[in-house]
Amino acid sequence: MHARTLRRAVRALASAGLVTALLGAAPGGPTPLSAPAGISQLSAGWSVPWGMDWLPDGSALYAERDTHRVVRLAPNGTRTVVGTVPNVVSGGEGGLLGLAVSPNFATDRAFYVFHTAANDNRVARLTFDGTAIGGYQPILTGIARATYHNGGRLAFGPDGYLYATTGDAQQTALAQNTQSLNGKILRITTTGAPAPGNPFGNHVYSLGHRNPQGLAWDAAGRLWAAELGQNTWDELNLIQQGANYGWPTCEGTCGRPGMTDPRRTWSTAEASPSGLAYADGALYLAALRGQRLWRIPLNGTEAGTPQAYYQNQLGRLRTVATEPGGTALWLSTSNSDSPGAPAGRDAVHRVTLR
Ligand SMILES: [Ca+2]
Known part of the structure; x- marks a missing residue:
């Protein structure tokens, strides 16, 4: 095993709390991990890129919120518009939001989007044949929409099911209603059915959320949001x-019985925060208003002291994703959604980790 690969494997086990002693660190003590070491602009001229996921060839599909375009970005910076998603209605924070590529893309050519439509938010399936997108088919409809709090992140979990974050749609009581799709993290199949084993027998995976927009799994398979x-x-x-994450009874930490603190x-x-990614023992959180990338070291189930990168250097940050191979992040801005801002002000940056 290559030394670097071995180090990564040990770190992954350390993150799972298994081999702290092997690293020579006291239990709960710091573990040496990689961190952002450099940044370069990969591509400019974007307008509110929101959802993003990787294709098997190492390029990525991005979803632009208000143009409703799906854009392929190659690692060399080549950008190609591959189509426009139908039935998307932008407004406020709504529009074309999350995007997740099928784990079986090599055979099914499928990807999924979370978007705002005329009367709801929904998850839809599309295909990409390598040249153009097509085959739009809604698989889960009826998620309440609003000007604000639409959630919208979409990602496949290690279990092969599709996870979607939904906002409370400015109806706070929905977050505590286990029969509502809003204010939740949903876990669904690729046909939009509730995933087997869901806690309430429906689409709901966790409840009591206000407006979650980031999902990431650590090396031990734990889900962070x-x-x-x-x-x-x-x-x-x-x-x-x-589990119940407290909204609207709690904002932040409040220690209520039956509710889980952050x-x-x-x-x-x-x-x-919007997007969230995991790489090499740490979470990376893209901050909109905060205009910085937060790195949060993990120690098992504990989130350590956050450190900020690129504060006020790039503008509002929306989406962060770990490059296949785990040695870099792709980080995209959200500046064209500021009041009065023209289109085309966003960029995708590549952050190297070392
Ligand atoms: Ca909460």
Whole structure:
């Protein structure tokens, strides 16, 4: 085994809390991990790129929120518009939001989007034949839409099911209603059915969320989620199925019985987080209002002291994703959604980790 590969394997086990002693660190003590070492602009001229996922060839598909375009970005910076998703209706924070590529893309050529439509938010399946997108088919409809709090992140979990974050659609009570699709993290099959084993026998995986927009799984397969708070506290949550994350009773940490406190909080000025990614023992959280990339080291189920990168250098940050291979991040901005901002002001940056 290559030394670097071995180090990564040991770190992954350390993240799972298994081999802390092997690393020579005291239990709970710091473990040496990679961190951002450099940044370069991969591509400019974007307009609110939101959802993103990797294709098997190492390029990525991005979804632009308000143009409704799906754009392929290659590692060499080549950008190709491959189509426009139908039935998307933008407005406020709604539009074309999350995007997730099928784990079986090599054979099924499928990807999925979360988008706002005329009367709801929904998850739809499309195909990409390498040249153009097509085959739009809604698989889960009826998620309430609103000007704000649409959630919208979409990602495949290690279990092969599709996870979607939904906002409370400015109806806070929906977050505590296990029969509502809103204010939740949903776990569904690729036909939009509830995934087998879901805690309430429906699409709901966890509840009590306000406006979660970030999902990432660590090396041990734990699900972490980033959530925008109201006026005071943004949250990083460790997601357990069936758990209640408190909204609207709690914003941030409140210690209520039956409700799960976040593992880390920030003021909304420092964060207002959207995307979340995991790489080499740490989470990376893209901050909109905070205009910085937060790195949060993990020690098992504990989230350590966050450190900020690129503060006020790139503008609002929306989406961060770990490059296949794990040695770099792709980080995209969200500046064209500022009030009065023209289109085309966004960029995708590549952050090397070392
Ligand atoms: Ca909460």
